[in-house]
Amino acid sequence: MEGDDIKRISRLTAILTQLQTKRIVTAASLSEKFRVTRRTIYRDIKALEKAGVPVLTEEGKGYTLMEGFRIPPIMFTEQQANALILAEQLVLKSKDASFVQDYSEAMDKIKSIFRYTIQDKANLLADRTQYDEALNQERNSSNLSDLQYALTNYNLVKIQYINKEGIATDREIEPFAILNSENWYLIAWCRLREEFRFFRPDRIQKMDVLTEKFEPHKMSLQEYFDKYQ
Incomplete structure (x- = not known):
């Protein structure tokens, strides 16, 4: 996974957290928070919509989530939770302290909605996974x-x-x-x-x-x- 892909995954996760914790979120505020262009934020919102997140646009105000929408625990399978834990290990190697902090805080909120059994297994996997940054790494297995x-x-x-x-x-x-x-x-x-x-x-x-x-x-x-x- 390339560095830009990791940053985008973390940003999408953090944007979803912002949408769940605030009534209205503007493209301008998201652009400033994540230090990207508004065009990038527009693309991120479209990516969330394609993933099934019901993001609504209130004309002249900003973005909001459909009333009552929350990420339910059943949205994440155990394998998907494991993939998030692995991505977290990659992100923690970033040399940008604020980037690591934002992603860690977002992951804590995501972990909080896992079913308790998946929480325990996710914590076990986090303790048993270690990643040392490698350059030019290629996908070489599917196990x-x-x-x-x-x-x-x-x-x-x-x-x-x-x-x-x-x-x-x-x-x-x-x-x-x-x-x-x-x-x-x-x-x-x-x-x-x-x-x-x-x-x-x-x-x-x-x-x-x-x-x-x-x-x-x-x-x-x-x-x-x-x-x-």
Whole structure:
């Protein structure tokens, strides 16, 4: 995800928060708050409308939300909540302090409307996800969403994994944490090797999230590093 995309996602989130907390919001005030042109704000409002947000325009006054509209908890699936948590980790690496503060405040308001079960899982994922900024990062896997789900629900995962020597093995793993440094990495307990191992999602050839549960590993990510690194 490019920096401009991250900024736009955070701005759309913050604009929606403004619309939910104020009776009328003007394009001029939003333009000044986010330091963008009014034309950019007009495009953002259209993007929210296309996403199903009932934004109404009051002639000569500004924008308002349809009476009674609020983002209901059911609007966010667990996977969508996980995606927001991951985006938050990317944003927190921004060097603009005000940008980080605005996004963090918006995320706190979004988290407040999650169902309690999703809140707990979102907080767990936030604690178990670490992102180190990498330049020119390319999309090289499509497993992260399912791995996030397995991590927060303690589901055993069966994978066919190819190591750096090109050797394929079938394994059952217990996802523990997700990291990023140039590539995405999964820390998981490998039942085949009977120890924690690092896995690159782009080397997972096949993957099934099983219904079987595993016993949660009762330690934080920092405690893992202290113990194993």
